[in-house]
Amino acid sequence: MAYNNKPNPDDRSDNVEKLQSMIHNTIENMEAAEESLACADSEQQRQQIEAKNQRRRESIDSFRSEIKDEANNQQS
Structure with missing residues (x-):
């Protein structure tokens, strides 16, 4: 059985939007x-x-960086 697994392309075009959403949720x-x-x-x-x-x-802070x-x- 042959596997033709290819990695997904590195699509970073929406990373900023995702990070901003993560900041908002946090x-x-x-x-x-x-x-x-x-x-x-x-x-x-409390602690x-x-x-x-x-x-x-x-x-x-890490998200913003x-x-x-x-x-x-x-x-x-």
Whole structure:
């Protein structure tokens, strides 16, 4: 049985839009988590929510950096 698997072409044309969508979704998740802090039952829950939001902030920074890289690559 022969397999003719070919890799998909590298289509980066919509990466910026995808990254912007990911940033938007992450910000929405952060806002929802901030609202849930008011209902947190324990200090441990509060710390977990705050730690997760910190990781989300770091992800957003990475997404923004990646957008800049994509913009530079598209200009080249």
